Amino acid sequence: MQFTGTEHYIADKDLMVAVNAAIRLERPLLVKGEPGTGKTELARQVAESLGLRLIEWNVKSTTKAQQGLYEYDAVSRLRDSQLGDERVHDIKNYIRKGKLWEAFDSGEKVVLLIDEIDKADIEFPNDLLQELDRMEFHVYETNETVKAKVRPIVIITSNNEKELPDAFLRRCFFHYIRFPDADTLARIVEVHYPGIKKRLLSEALSRFFEIRDMSGLKKKPSTSEALDWIRLLVADDVEPETLAASDKNALPKLHGALLKNEQDVHLFERLAFMARREMR
Template identity: 55%
Template sequence: MENQFRGSGTYVASEELLKVTNIAIALQKPLLVKGEPGTGKTVLAQAIANALQKRLLIWNIKSTTKAQDGLYVYDVVQRLYDSQMGVGDIEKVEKYVKLGKLGEAFSSDEQVILLIDEIDKADLEFPNDLLWELDQMEFDISETGRTVRAKQRPIVIITSNAEKELPDAFLRRCIFHYIEFPDEGLMSQIIRVHYPDLEDAMLTQVLKAFYQLRAMNGLQKKPGTSELLDWIQALQLGGVDPACLHESLPFVGALLKKNEDIELVRRRQE
């Protein structure tokens, strides 16, 4: 099987995630990855790009994003301005057309990795508006009459934080995988990738404190992997003795991002 992803030196993936990723690549279907923040959904695409030595294109989805934005944008305002100012040849409509990330991926001479990040941030119709393009790997530019077809079918990775349900018609076209939050064993491997020289005592105490914190009732936003890695760096820079993690959580602001959560932790430590 060509283009097999076996992980990378900076990304630790479960065996199941590796298998699902390679199946999606082999079947030429988008890989839809769900999971809570901090489970490595977004950096998966970067890891695949690095491992397969392919260019990564990232389409960051916002609440205002429309499917059209990923195809192309026709700058009618600039054309009108050029017409009024007598600048350039306004009859060349093509120069006022700028391809979006999907259009760039289709136009690339070499296969690329396309990340559609946090698709659930857009409105409910957004995924359905991409069905034809993701199926047929082509779209028309109505202003010029040109059809943009994929020269090389991109490897498409789509992430979702499961904030809203995605349409069934869209789901049928994807290979789906839910990334469970790493257990202590897998998290230990992830930490070792980023901090290979971390003392065993610090690693043990950090993991214990971190998972006790995540299990605490009442937290509005549980800390994820990126917060844990930041916290470890803060502990190292602060010269914190791992033994003190039994009683307190120094630099708790590296782990928790809401005032209510920080106050909750402080009250329980009193």
């Protein structure tokens, strides 16, 4: 079982090594990187490449680790008991399986994505240590132990919003997805927009990296934002010469796809104003 990327996902050598090492070690793959660098998409493409089903657990700030295992709906059971419903005699009717249970209970190998684990409480990763390590957990309400029939490939993503516990990190294979260089980003763009004009792509990426390298930006534009921006340039039939001639301190054309807060917009406006004053 070897991941070599797909025609829809450009994976560099280090990333492919990390995925395959995690599979061989049978450890979760912890993937960090800037938002928009393809961490979530990696899990989808690993599943597609290996012909496996993908189970996604999207973590939120309110998510608890227990929800990934199961939830006991005591309120529904109480209501049904008051209504005289026969279902109340079997507690299993009120056990809701979580994503980990779904993955463990599958009769075949699956890819389990735990997406944006750093959004949850700091105790969330610690609460999953034993389950991810032993690939089993106990259901106290029914006194049964759920064990993984086939060990899933576990991919965990983090945007680095908070530090993860050392005990959790020790159990993972780690990879940081670096922001792609110009050549790699060009290949990514060509995958999404085959047939794009070479000159337009070259000028767009040149302008994009100028923006990313600008000092003082609160949020640098990501890969996904570059793709959105270039899509708009293609749709508006923007000429490469227009991008080449633009002032690097001026607001970029269709800047709403790249700049996502007023502080960065104001930065460009101030730089453009100062440049005009110096020309007088």
